[in-house]
Amino acid sequence: MSEHISSITLYVSIWIALLIGTGLTVFAATIDLGPFNPIVALAIATTKAVLVVLFFMHVKYTHEKLTKLVIVAAIFFFLILIALSMADYTTRLWT
Amino acid sequence: MATAVLETGERETYLNREYGIQSWLLTVDHKRIALLYLMGITFFFFIGGFFALLIRLELLTPAGDLVQADTYNKLFTMHGQIMVFFFLIPSVPAVLGNFLIPIMIGAKDLAFPRINLLSWYLYMIAGVMMLYTILNGGVDTGWTFYTPLSTEFLKTNVVTAALAVFVAGFSSIFTGLNFIVTIHRMRAPGMTWNRLPLFVWAHYATSLIQVLGTPVLAISLVLVALERVLHLGIFNPALGGDPLLFQHLFWFYSHPAVYIMILPGMGIVSEIVCCFSRKRIFGYKAMAMALLGIAVVGFLVWAHHMFVAGISLYAALIFSLLSYFVAVPSAIKVFNWTATMYKGSITYQTPMLYAFGFVGLFTMGGLTGLFLASLGVDVHVTDTYFVIAHFHYIMVGGMVMAYLGGMHFWWPKISGRMYPEAWGRLAALLVFVGFNLTFFPQFVLGYMGMPRRYWDYSHSPEFQILNVLSTAGATILAVGYLLPMVYFLWSMRYGKPAPDNPWNAAGLEWMIPSPPSTYNFEEQPVVSWEAYNYDEIKEEVPVAN
Amino acid sequence: MQTSPAATVPGEAHENLALLHHFATPEQQKDAASLGMWIFLVTEVMFFGGMFCAYLIYRYWYFGDFAAASSSIDLTLGTINTAVLICSSLTVAMAVRCAQVGKQKSIVVYLILTIILGVAFLGIKGLEYKQKFDENHVPGQASFHLAGHVPRHPDLPVNQQHAQIYFSLYFAMTGMHALHMIIGVGLFSYLAYKAWKGLYGPGYYTPLENGGLYWHFVDIVWIYLFPLLYLIDRHP
């Protein structure tokens, strides 16, 4: 597990990055990017989430492959739920 | 640590180490918790079975004459909810899995013994909520809780039933979590993944489904409860909500849940077939991978329950195609069990009889599943007795057979006593005959068009003859189920004391005393053999005890 | 805080106490606990996943009404709350770090800070809920009414039914998130008490670490909820 001890500087930089990300996402919402508004919002959210997972949750430093596998599995099955449900909803109007 | 001996001169076991209610209710010993579960699920099995019997009696005549329509609707609803959530899902994992997994991998206990106890308490709390629901007038949503019927129309105890299932779901999640961590972290030295008994592999695959699927059921039931209590409107068609969304979320769990019910049974059958054929399993790796394959692909097929529900044509095609993918690993398993028997040295003790039954009935259940996955045929037979027959072949013909087989196989280990073999064989025969008589006619009924959940079929008297056969079968089945209950109880006191390895079977659980001591192993076992090393065991199964 | 004997070699004195009988080594126990926590988080992903799935479908169907409803929510409060939660994630990370380096007093300080931030989040959330009640934006009430029009379509009034679906999802998702926050605050109060007793140090801080994982996860859920619920089509 994480015997690795991260420096305070690192934690504070991540924290600042997350706050900037929050500001950025609010700002991005106020400008018209057409279809890219939700994409930008989700991209920023995902970046923030990745930062939290890698550094605050120490996944970057774990020598345990299993942890990463578990995370990938969670995302995979969540995407299956979304993708196969949407396979129904997006094609209902097709004739 | 030497074998502990009690003052009475008896060997100390997990059963006699402590006495008193408290020593059971506060135990963290996986074996005692398994027995606590056993009592719970047996109780609910007979409650659910009682409801089933009433259903069968009502259908004996075409007219709705035994009970009221509402009562009938409550009977099949509660039969379904109890059997699925309070018997089938916890049955093998929580009883046999709980008891055996730590022993099979050479561990002293599950990774989280207190969470294991918590699982049992959650199960019992859920059980009490379910009983409250029953005594308070019952619930008639159908076990599927379909909206908007459940959210907007029914006046019965939908909320308590949904919350009972919700809590039972958490019990199931924690059991699955415990098993996954245990199998990853607690294996004895030398117990590599390639040496795990298939029983353990099966529970690993099952646990994956429990952990990944159950939360989705949990949230859908919470949303149903919130719609009823707080009038939120996520599934409400009056607000533009989609009634099919609930079905999607429900089946995302409830289809894989079928595999929660059947995979552990497959694990049991693998153990039994090997032992009573004195053979290594045929195609160990294929068997293990098939288990995982079923668990994963099982998540991709859920909307095959919704082919006529109004989903898009294209989604239906995708889900039908994917459904056939999950049939392949199931076929692999059946072929491998059969091949395992080839050139074996086969004896017909009770567990093996159940295993025969399982292989045959699971084959039939699985093949009729192909009918339902085929879109054109599904349209006609879905929501009819064909579906009822199909899933009872899997769940009762498959899972309950395997469960009973497993109970007989490991009963000597669990209780330290032998069950009466002749009675065991008789019961197995009764169950097999009764089962087929009950459910085979329902395939025909379904193709003739009898819809499920019908209280009264006086408009179609041509259905009666098959229903009478079915009810007759159900009474035989009931006797077949009561018998083991009676002789297991009898054997606890009067059964012959069981030797440590009554079947001369392979596996760590047979190397320790029957019943085991509290910490399972006197010293940490080191494993240097593969599973089912029957080539290294010279003794045959002792002739009928 | 008293100096207990444990404090001399923080954590270590408890190692044997904390090692449960069925584990062979402390490492095995720690690895098991960590894996268990991660798997629990997987179940949480799927739990929230069901609601995210519902959200996506309805947003796809009723985008305009969702945008209108989303714009009615107080963005300032939402942004502040996001910042509060991010700060609490930092304090949690710092608490774990203090355990790793053996600063036992600081653990307690950071945990209490976390609890305060958590409670602040819940308070602000409560304020937001109150606004919704005052404005009659509560689904299922006969009085429900969302005034206004679909963004950039001044002549397109909001569909009241679809707006109710949005608010149903809003309350269900933020409510379930808030419930997790409440559980988190309770959990951290317990951890703070144990930390104050000097239980955690470089040799043993698994519960703290796992509590932290939980808290960070709840934070991540909010990181997604914020843009999805508050920032639909906000631009002019």
Next chain:
Amino acid sequence: MANNVDALFVFLLVVSAMMTLSIFTMVIFFAVRYRRQGGRRAEQIEGSHALEITWSIIPFCVFMVFFVWGAVIYFRERTPPPDSAEVYTVAKQWMWKFEHMEGQREINELHVPAGRNVKMIMTSQDVIHSFFVPAFRIKQDVLPGRYTVAWFHATKPGTYHLFCAEYCGTMHSGMVGSVVVMEPKDYEAWMSGGGNQPLALTGEKLFSELGCVTCHRTDTQGRGPNLVGVFGKPVLLEDGRTVTADENYVRESILQPAAKIVNGFKPVMPTFQGQISDEQLNALVAYVKSLGQQPSGQPGKSVAAASPQP
């Protein structure tokens, strides 16, 4: 259709029976042939990749036949031929209400001519029901809030069971009826009795009573799109999407006019949600449909909007 389904069913039955039989035979044969006999020991066999692959691939190929055949039938079941007679159906706890294009109304009994395609356009007033006629091998859930469609082609005159196949509450098993298939000439006779008003005509009257006609004019001057010749054609929407003007689209446009605005129009139409019954809605849809069969006056501009989702 019934014949097609039966053919596939029989094929499945034969294949399954063969597989079941071979498994049973092997299990029983092995159990007897390799029963324990003194002196003979089990022969250990590890497994065989070749066999595993064989018994994965062969079943898979067979399964694909099941899939394709089933899919072809399903595709036909889900695609009503354009020349079908149409019956509007409203299901409610616990009865079936039918309305023919010619205006005949029936409850729990549906008269149809033999030898003709019949399309059921169905919706529910309350919970989910399911329209199931075993003799025709068709089943389709009937949902609140939208239309679902089923069709059949009855060949033999007679009376057939109609069941509700989706559990819908207390009297679910009482929600049964019959489909009466008649010789075309008997059907004509049955149909001509009663002097009903055709459904589209009812719809036309409603269309003017409700004031629809003031905006949806048959020229280009209306505030709403001209509905002539629109039905069944693609409609360009304000947001750039194109949808087909099917029953569900027309239904949605009446109930939630703002949901799908036609390109070039403003969302000024009031909603009729809660103001008209399902039967009236069906009549309006039937009327708009009948306009669709007339030559289009103004291609591209069509009815105000819509169909809810699918």
